[in-house]
Amino acid sequence: MFSGDEGVRFGIEDDTSLAPQNPHYLQVVFPPSGGRGRVVNEGYDGIPLEAGKTYRFSLFARMEGQSPGIVRVSLEDMAGKKCAEGEIPVLAPEWKEYTLRLSPRESCPSARLVLHVEGQGAMALDMVSFFPEDTWKGRVNGWRRDLVEMLAALRPGFLRFPGGCIVEGYRLENAYRWKKTVGPVAERPTQWNLWGYHQSFGLGFFVVLSPCLRTLGREPVPILNAG
DSSP states (O other): OEEESTTOEEEEEOSSOSBTTBOOEEEEEOOTTOEEEEEEEOTTTOEEEOTTOOEEEEEEEEEESSSOEEEEEEEEETTOOEEEEEEEEEOOSSOEEEEEEEOOSSOEEEEEEEEEEEESSEEEEEEEEEEESOBGGGOTTOOBHHHHHHHHHTOOSEEEESOHHHHHOSSGGGSOOGGGGSSOGGGSOOEEOTTSSEEOOOSOHHHHHHHIIIIIOOEEEEOOOOO
């Protein structure tokens, strides 16, 4: 969801993207005198937060203008009460990754991620990510620890990936192709899937099947589209 001061405009652009395979990004255009806008992501039925836990926020951004821009990142409940917040100065005209660590002061079972942006000129945003630091084996942007612990406790003989509906795609031309899911996440394409939304391929073949061998000690079974 987008909102902003009078004269602030939001648009999806593709002229100077992070990578050709990932062409689209969000551009916020401010009036000459400056302005403020807001970008909200409510997750899936809210984002559950635990007090005292640390969460890693990251995004790619660049600033087109004479003065730096600011991204104020806040975790808020649905009534707008802030649980945690931090600030990122966007200084460079080239794409750059910015990171921030946030620790909620209190638990919130249904929070939302809000980016308060301000500046003059235009600000470009892409690859916004929000992960708990408490992941399986402490890996950055890794698997949820509780889910993998439950999976390991089942002692499965194998792990298959991905599921059938993802593999078949909506049509044959957008069926799951494993080669699109490897390499830097920012350079992977997004794709419309059978459930009616875009998937980022941040979770790919290598991400799932390699830990399956290394940490769970199970046999990986890659699922392929037979056409």
